Amino acid sequence: MNGAFRLGTVAGIEIDVHYTWLFAFALITWTLAGSWFPTDYPDWNAPTYWLTGAIAALLLFVSILVHELAHSLVALARGMPVQSITLFIFGGVSNIGGETRSAGAEFQIAIVGPVSSLALSLLCFIALRSGVGGDDSPVEAILFYLVIANLLVGVFNLMPGFPLDGGRVLRSIIWTVTGSWSRATELASTVGIGFGWLLVAAGLLDAVMVSVVSGVWIAFIGWFLKDAALSVRRRARRVSLREAPVRAMMSSPGSAAGPEVFIATLVDDFMIPFGRRSVPIVEAGRVVGIVTIQDAQRVRRDLWEDTPASAVMTRSPLFAVAPDDSMTAAVELITRHRVNQILVLDDEVLVGMVTRADVTRFLQVRDTLARAG
Ligand SMILES: [Zn+2]
Known part of the structure; x- marks a missing residue:
């Protein structure tokens, strides 16, 4: 004083x-x-x-x-x-x-x-x-x-x-x-x-x-x-x-694709135009997997036109949080499993994604505020 x-x-x-x-x-x-x-x-x-x-x-x-x-x-x-x-x-x-x-x-x-x-x-x-x-x-x-x-x-x-x-x-x-x-x-x-x-x-x-x-x-x-x-x-x-809560910081899930969609379509139509690194794969309203850029790269490029998502997608473990879970829990999940994104599921319905970019943004805001407080 x-x-x-x-x-x-x-x-x-x-x-x-x-x-x-x-x-x-x-x-x-x-x-x-x-x-x-x-x-x-x-x-x-x-x-x-x-x-x-x-x-x-x-x-x-x-x-x-x-x-x-x-x-x-x-x-x-x-x-x-x-x-x-x-x-x-x-x-x-x-x-x-x-x-x-x-x-x-x-x-x-x-x-x-x-x-x-x-x-x-x-x-x-x-x-x-x-x-x-x-x-x-x-x-x-x-x-x-x-x-x-x-x-x-x-x-x-x-x-x-x-x-x-x-x-x-x-x-x-x-x-x-x-x-x-x-x-x-x-x-x-x-x-x-x-x-x-x-x-x-x-x-x-x-x-x-x-x-x-x-x-x-x-x-x-x-x-x-x-x-x-x-x-x-x-x-x-x-x-x-x-x-x-995750709800406050998550990204929109973007459009999901069906398991039958080819990798070429996933990359050209779902990822590149939106700057996304991953696409959730949904069947009958439920998330059955996720295809990341790394998943796509495991397949030779000349086969992208013929390989469906279901062949490369990660089926499990699918890391997910609920919209009301704490952002800290999402950060822990992403860091512990070294993934680039996790799903946000509300009663098994995909409502969002938490990506590493979201985590970075969250941590930056938190640190700035911690210093201000
Ligand atoms: Zn007193």
Whole structure:
């Protein structure tokens, strides 16, 4: 993140503070010293309000740092690199390298954050109940604030809006159920976009009906969440090309020939005019073989006029995929069997071909997008 300054390093993780954090710090201190504490503790003097407010705001950010450290340390334990934690106006963000490799790891990394916040809330609550600081003291006021704030941070982060922790938990669950990372990301980020808009609407309503400051703040957070979920979805769609279906990249099968068609006709009428290297051979609506240029070349050229396709065609194995199979599966098939093309069969009906040219095109697009993402 640009505009951040380094605070220090914990367990090899850089702790950065973004300049927007200062606005949040000022706003929280001002809210606490200006209205919350004077209402609950009318007997304090002005410096006490401001000092207590500033300390409470600082401790809230320490709490958020604990929340982020929990994410980061679990990520590290699951073998994922963690570069840094950045505190900014909306809280904190852990910059964990790479995508989670398993739904289980994602679940653990996500859930530990809100659990830490709720645990901090509980700890402060226990301290409060055991009378630490004494009645009407600034310590009591700070503890009470931290009980509420950490409770809110924990609960808010459990909301299913991706990229909030709750959204990640939701994604890991869908991922487990469907087995598809891209489908889970698509669904969870769409829920996140909806949740962001919901917050914007709630904030505007709040601004009009109750409080302008809190309403605008909520709408602001909603807008930020919506944007974040949108960019997660956009990136996931690019990455999910790795799971692109054959349907999306296959070539048209071109016209097929019957087994009785002579090689000369196959080459002159089916291959050369269309730049094709192979012709599927179909009988009674079913693919019975394939004739490639190599197959044709096994026969002396002066015999092409008299040799039918059935004499040279490859009958088996006929490598085929279904239109909904992944392009990755098609690539594997082509590379493993060193063929130049495979058939795309939908219920035994020929609907397309995947050629080496299709594979090259697919891999080029995938690599370009991987670098962009
Ligand atoms: Zn979190």
